[in-house]
Amino acid sequence: MGKYAEDARELLELIGGKENIGAVSHCMTRMRFVLNDPGKADVAGIEGMKAVKGSFTQSGQFQVIIGNGVADFYNDFVAVAGVEGVSKDAVKQAAKKNQNVLQRAITAIAEIFAPLIPAIIVGGLILGFRNCIDSLYLFENGTKTLAEMSQFWAGMDSFLWLIGEAVFHMLPVGICWSVTKKMGTTQILGIILGLTLVSGQLLNAYSVATTAADSIPYWDFGAFRINMIGYQAQVLPAILAAFTLCYLEKFFRKITPQVISMVVVPFCSLLLSVVAAHFILGPIGWKIGSAISSVVYAGITGSFKVVFGAVFGFVYAPLVITGLHHMTNAIDLQLIADYEGTMLWPMIALSNIAQGSAVLGMIWLQKKDARAQEVNVPACISCYLGVTEPAIFGVNLKHMFPFICGMIGSACAGVVCVAASVTANAIGVGGLPGILSIKPVFMPMFAVCMAIAVAVPFLLTAVVGKKKGLVTGNRAMERVPEESGSQEGSGVSGGSRDENMGKGQAFRAFLDGMVIPLKEVGDGVFSEGIMGEGLAVRPENDTVTSPGAGTVIVMMEDSRHAVGLLMDNGVQLLIHVGIDTVDMKGDGFTYLVKQGERVSAGSPLIRFDREKIKKAGHSDVTVCVVTDAGEAEIIRMLTGMRGTANETEIMVFE
Incomplete structure (x- = not known):
């Protein structure tokens, strides 16, 4: 038996035993289960395991985040459980059998709209900007718009409709x-x-x-x-x-x-x-x-519209968990086509804000817990910008009461929103920027609704959390003053190696391209920091190189999209090419190293086909995560600049 045997036995018990496993597989960081009865899984117990970094359910799969050691964990698990693993495609097919007709229809709609979301967001921003220049009467005592005052802005207003028409029409x-x-x-x-x-x-x-x-x-x-x-x-x-x-x-x-x-x-x-x-x-x-x-x-505008607003505002966040919220995209677009506006989207934006405000309450409650703030702060920011998954899965559901407080705040804001008939003329822009998609005449009232969506969840979360005696903690984390080219720095607790391991070394860029913080990656697990501190590169070339000297310790032979390294200073890194590229099953990826091979700074690790990744509908942004910081007390993440492979320093350990 391997080193994860005991953890595997514990996980097997917590997911409901061997008889509850319909299928099991793994990717680079996660165990992927299809459970015969998902209700039997003890989620709280699973997330409390030392070997587990988190869990979530998506498209009928129960996924348990393990990290770099997932391959060894998987081998120990299938041995302990006495089950045979299957391919990731087989797990997906088994997961579909767990879904009813409605769930399959929703999954199909989600998969259809997912590649279109970036364009819809751009279209919403364009229309929101046009609202500001052609519909807000801010000049000459409120009688003229910017477009009426300036020929340049009138021309810009007309020109930008090229994009708006292309997206929505x-x-x-x-x-x-x-x-x-x-x-x-x-x-x-x-x-x-x-x-x-x-x-x-x-x-x-x-x-x-x-x-x-x-x-x-x-x-x-x-x-x-x-x-x-x-x-x-x-x-x-x-x-x-x-x-x-x-x-x-x-x-x-x-x-x-x-x-x-x-x-x-x-x-x-x-x-x-x-x-x-x-x-x-x-x-x-x-x-x-x-x-x-x-x-x-009729529900939004009828006699019971206030009830509709309260119910929709309250249940939208749970819909996000189930995936049912994807259906609202089609309904919103149909409402815009039929009625030249939608009253659903404003409530969706308010729900985003409300869940973010619940996280804001957690930030206040855990203000002395530096490790918790590593997840709380980026989750709150992304939620206020319209992306709720990091906040919901990374913070609010773990404690549950912030999630409910957010739902209550969303319901309160939804009542006022519907009562005032607040209408948007575009979708795609959520959270606080969602006000740009609101028709100008309703913007002041929507601002009131936003204030409600901020205040109510924050206050409720703070009060309930205080009554629960939520411990703020005192885990220290030293913040590093920003240097030239550095956008973020954070301290990371160390382990128990030689006192000089993991310290005093800089790692270099592993690709040519823009170096960005993890929060800009757009993937829940990486962006939340669940896997650890790190950064990412938007690649301009196609070969990943080693950021320093070390040994290859983790490979995925079937997908070839990621590699784990043990660096000579004791730090462990995971380099992951693209988002969800495991679905490509290795097509377009070539390993240039072998398991156990020694590498030096600049050694080629993976070659990938950027065009194939793009055609598959995935992002090629490449992530580097510190899965074990050794004895390093401080890590400087140098982002917000263009990096050159094997030349530009992007991580400094002290």
Whole structure:
């Protein structure tokens, strides 16, 4: 038995025993379980284990964060449990069996919208900025906007609509592309299908309501006519059409001889899907989407709208945990298309703020606990900027009462928000910047709602935490004054090695590119600091090199996307190429070293294909985490600058 045998036995008991394991695998840092009955897992007990750094549930998988030693832990676990591990793809397939139809539909929607979120955020920011320059009457005693006062800003307002229109009016193009990417079919066909839904030959969807029925253009086929209507900003028509294209392509690919498949498959699948989209699916999807948006709109504006606001504000954060919140993207976009605005998005932004304010309460309660603040502070900041997962999973759910306090604050703000009919004309910008997406006439009232979302959760968390006698702790952490090129520095508690190990050494950049703090990486586990202190590089080249002299101690032979190093000064590092690139199963990655091999500063470790990572829909940002700081008392993380591999110092240990 290995060194993790006892921990493995404890974990086996806490997850509900061997009979509760549907499937198990691991990636570079985490054990991945599909549990037959997730309710049997003692999450609090698991997170209390010394070998465990945290846990979370995602897409039907229960993931336990172990760190660099996960491969050894996994081997000991399967030996102790008497189970056989499976591939990560098999775990995903098993996880889907754990999901009901609704959960699978939500997972599909989440996977469709995930690649589109950056564009939607940009579009929301653009429209928010245009709000400020063309709709806020701030000049000449409140009678004129900036665009009316300045020809430059008037031109800028008009110019920026290029981006806003491309994001929201042309949304069906992005949806069709994303569906084909998810389904593994030809993505250019998805793009073309999307373009046929928003073609300039069609009557713009925004003009349908104001156009007389006899003035709507149509295709005349003699025996019947089909209206030439576009589907700008429509979600369901695009999703239905795209899935039809995917299944048609798979069908024709299966029955068509290989020698003629290049012609027959794309021609038949695209032609039939475009016909289906305009003849059947488009009109049906439009009616279904309109029906959903009308029901939601009735709830927001009806006699019980205050109750709706309270309930939605209270339950939105739990929806984030289950993944159900992804459905609100489609509903928001449909509301904007049908009613030229959405009252859901403002409440979503307020929920972000409320959970961040609960973390702010924890920051106050744990002001003397330097280690806790390493997680609390970045989680609070990211939450205020609209990304709630680090706050929810990293802080609030661990203590539970901050999570509930945040829900209560969100409900209070939601009541006021709906009562005042606060409306956004775009989505994507959450948290405090969410005010940019609000229609100018409602901005003052939304500011009041934001104040409620800040004050109520903070006060409740502070009061409840104090009554619970939450210990602030006194773990010391020395802060290092920022130097030229340094954006953050933090002390890290040491272990029990030789007193000089881990001290007085600098490590160099492992890639060419911009060096950034972990909080900018955008991954919950790394950004929260669960794996440890570190930084990341946005790469400009394709070969990871060793930041110093040491030995290769961890490799992932099946995915080849990460490597663990034991440096000569006793520090252990994990270098992880890309975010979620484990899904690529090694395609595009090549190890240039072997397990146990000695390396020096600048030794090539991994070569990766940036284009393949991009085409797979992943970020190629490469993370370096200190998983064991040895005896170092201070680590200087030198970020906010461009690094050159094997030249620029990025970490200093003292």
